[in-house]
Amino acid sequence: MSTPMSKGYDKLAALMARDPGSSIYRRFAKLNAKNLLYLQAEVAYVENELQYIIGEDGQSEEKASFPFSVWDMKTSEDPSQWEKVLEARKLLNEYNAALLQQTQLLRLNEPEKHDLEVFQAWLNEEESQNKLLFAPPDQWSRKNESDLVALYSRHEETDRFTRFVYTRVVAWFHRMVGAKGTKRKDVESGVWYYNDRTIRSSTYVFSLIVSGLLPATSMILLYFLKDPTAILITIFVYDMVFVLVMGLMVKARRVEIFAAATAFAAVQVTMITAGKSNS
Known part of the structure; x- marks a missing residue:
């Protein structure tokens, strides 16, 4: 007997299980905020009521030990103060839990x-x-x-180049070739999938090749060039390409990109100086 095809929420759950990037849900930001505000108001009301009861009990000689003995408060013939404490405790637990959950939600x-x-x-x-x-x-x-x-x-810890491959190159590949590969299609969710690890590894290897070619080709060109204008243009072009590569293929801060570009330019100038001193 064949298994019936999933539909509706069952199929949607299969999609989210197969592709974690599809785990998209509502935050219900307004409703959560309103819930917190209502809980806060409830706690504030109970706090005021508790303070009033404490003030009333403080005027009674029979309840003079309440500030020093929880047992006397609990076992009193009039345990209204303790009952209000328990009510506040329950509300506070609910309020604190909602507050911490809201903190986590806002970080998503x-x-x-x-x-x-x-x-x-x-x-x-x-x-x-x-x-x-x-x-x-x-x-x-x-x-x-x-x-x-x-x-x-899947893009949180990736550079711009890897993100471009995910969003553009993979989509283009799927339209041209990938849609024909039925082995990539998940039967239950009905979607084609591509291995994130393979994509990241490929972009990483490509980045390594580019990072090796840039300084190597720069040194070769500067070694053979004799015209000062051509040398300056070459340095300028390579510096611009280097900065673009750093910005696209590496997750680096601006100050780190600036420092790396300065160092790269300094190496090229050193190459020129060394070449002139040897000639």
Whole structure:
């Protein structure tokens, strides 16, 4: 007996399990903020009520030991102060938990634009094929895009070049060749997948090759060039290419790029000086 094809939320769950980049959910930012505000107001009310009860109990000789003995407060014939403490404790636990959860939610990043576009395209195709909408509708629509969070981002620790390969090169490859390779297609979710590790390794090797070729070709050109103008133009062009490569292929800060570019230019000047002294 063949297994029935997944549909609807079952198929969506299969997609998210197969492609972590599709783990996109609502943050419910406004609703969470309102929940925190309501909890805060409840705690504030209970705090005021507790302070009032403490003030009232402080005027009673029978309750004079309450500030020093929790046991007397708990076992008193009128345990209203202790009951209010328990009410405050319960609310505080709920409030503190919600506060910490909100902190974690705010740290989650928005989904990558490309991942969101692919995800929305998949949703539209699934709904059009089955002629049914995911209910309630518009959970991932444009009007809620600012409220979406991604549990995983494959681009978080990658450089701009690797991100370009993910979003442009892989998409082009899929249109030209990849869509014909049925081995890459996941049967349950109905999507083609590409190994993130393979893509990162390929871009890393390419970056190594470029980083080796730049100084090597620069030294060779400067060695053979004799015209001062041509030498200066070569240094300028290579410096610009070097800075662009650093910015695109390396996750470096601006100050690090500036320092590396200065060092690269200094090496080229040293090459020229050494060449002149030997000639």
